[in-house]
Amino acid sequence: MATVPTVHWHRLADGRVQCDVCPRACRLHEGQRGFCFVRQREGDQIVLTTYGRSSGFCVDPIEKKPLNHFLPGSPVLSFGTAGCNLGCRFCQNWDISKSREIDTLAAAAGPEQLAAAALRLGCRSIAFTYNDPVIFMEYAMDVADACRAAGIKTVAVSAGYMNPAPREEFYRHIDAANIDLKAFSDKFYEKITFARLDAVLSTLEYLRGTDVWLEITTLLIPGHNDGDDELRRQCDWLLEHLGTDVPLHFSAFHPDFKMRDIPRTPPETLRRARRIALDAGLRFVYTGNVHDPDGQTTRCPGCDAPVIVRDWYDLGAYELTDDGRCTRCGHRLPGVFDGPPGGWGRRRLPVVVS
Numbered sequence: 001m002a003t004v005p006t007v008h009w010h011r012l013a014d015g016r017v018q019c020d021v022c023p024r025a026c027r028l029h030e031g032q033r034g035f036c037f038v039r040q041r042e043g044d045q046i047v048l049t050t051y052g053r054s055s056g057f058c059v060d061p062i063e064k065k066p067l068n069h070f071l072p073g074s075p076v077l078s079f080g081t082a083g084c085n086l087g088c089r090f091c092q093n094w095d096i097s098k099s100r101e102i103d104t105l106a107a108a109a110g111p112e113q114l115a116a117a118a119l120r121l122g123c124r125s126i127a128f129t130y131n132d133p134v135i136f137m138e139y140a141m142d143v144a145d146a147c148r149a150a151g152i153k154t155v156a157v158s159a160g161y162m163n164p165a166p167r168e169e170f171y172r173h174i175d176a177a178n179i180d181l182k183a184f185s186d187k188f189y190e191k192i193t194f195a196r197l198d199a200v201l202s203t204l205e206y207l208r209g210t211d212v213w214l215e216i217t218t219l220l221i222p223g224h225n226d227g228d229d230e231l232r233r234q235c236d237w238l239l240e241h242l243g244t245d246v247p248l249h250f251s252a253f254h255p256d257f258k259m260r261d262i263p264r265t266p267p268e269t270l271r272r273a274r275r276i277a278l279d280a281g282l283r284f285v286y287t288g289n290v291h292d293p294d295g296q297t298t299r300c301p302g303c304d305a306p307v308i309v310r311d312w313y314d315l316g317a318y319e320l321t322d323d324g325r326c327t328r329c330g331h332r333l334p335g336v337f338d339g340p341p342g343g344w345g346r347r348r349l350p351v352v353v354s
């Protein structure tokens with residue numbers, strides 16, 4: 001099955017049909033595809049054309065999503081489809097997100113098949129990643145339901161660019177999210193991602209009020225979103241609207257897609273951003289895509305002991321009880337902790353599911 005009906009759309013007086021999944025509000029004539037390419041007007045309604053189709057599967061460390069407070073050390077079965085509802089000029093997965101080759105998507109896999117594969121591979125969760133699950137929400141929700149029935153959790157890695165009604169429906173099925181906050185300026189969002197910052201901030205506030213475990217990532221692009229003032233405003237907003245405990249990851253950019261003229265992010269920039277966030281009052285701030293044990297270790301807010309030591313995706317010393325309390329002072333860390341840490345390490349294992 002590849003094409004399924006969807007519900008978040010409405011007819012316009014001029015005969016077009018508007019997709020209501022994301023703020024892009026694509027208005028489509030018969031046969032036309034939306035900006036994301038995978039949603040299309042067909043037979044006077046909007047359909048999803050990539051249900052049950054994937055661009056490939058891989059078992060990753062959960063820290064790669066990145067999630068540092070969600071079943072640490074465990075393997076996660078990652079997959080994506082094709083297309084995206086943002087147009088980031090720096091996209092680090094552009095071969096998938098910009099794919100127009102729906103027919104060559106590598107693998108077909110139904111929800112039950114995916115949940116069974118996660119169990120067989122020893123994964124504790126499945127992640128919708130590589131491209132944004134917002135655009136294939138019907139498939140992702142069915143996979144999430146099959147996973148819940150099998151005791152597997154699900155993770156959405158998303159830019160958070162979604163309208164309130166579909167967002168509420170989608171996140172009822174999801175256990176954890178890493179939302180990409182791509183910058184803290186309207187100009188950056190408009191010019192470099194072709195999206196809007198306010199819609200993403202609305203998703204962050206919405207998730208704060210749900211049971212979905214939330215972490216945030218900002219990819220720092222030299223000269224574009226890494227200024228002290230912008231970082232301070234971002235951290236102040238996060239603190240005021242989400243509190244001290246939402247983990248924030250600053251990760252390193254590599255030149256890609258339409259921004260190949262920008263250099264890699266220097267590790268020093270990541271450390272500077274982390275210092276600004278800690279000074280602002282956020283308690284769990286991490287650096288990513290570099291070796292930086294200090295910037296990747298979780299410290300106990302109660303006694304400052306290092307409770308999860310990390311180097312990139314490798315876990316070192318682990319000083320939490322099975323339910324996430326510091327073994328030294330008993331302080332409970334925010335997050336999802338259930339049993340001893342996993343031992344997956346930094347491996348990436350491509351797998352065939354279907």
Ligand code: SF4
Binds near residue numbers: 020022025040135
């Ligand atoms: S989900 Fe796709 S079709 Fe729908 S509004 Fe967003 S970009 Fe357009």
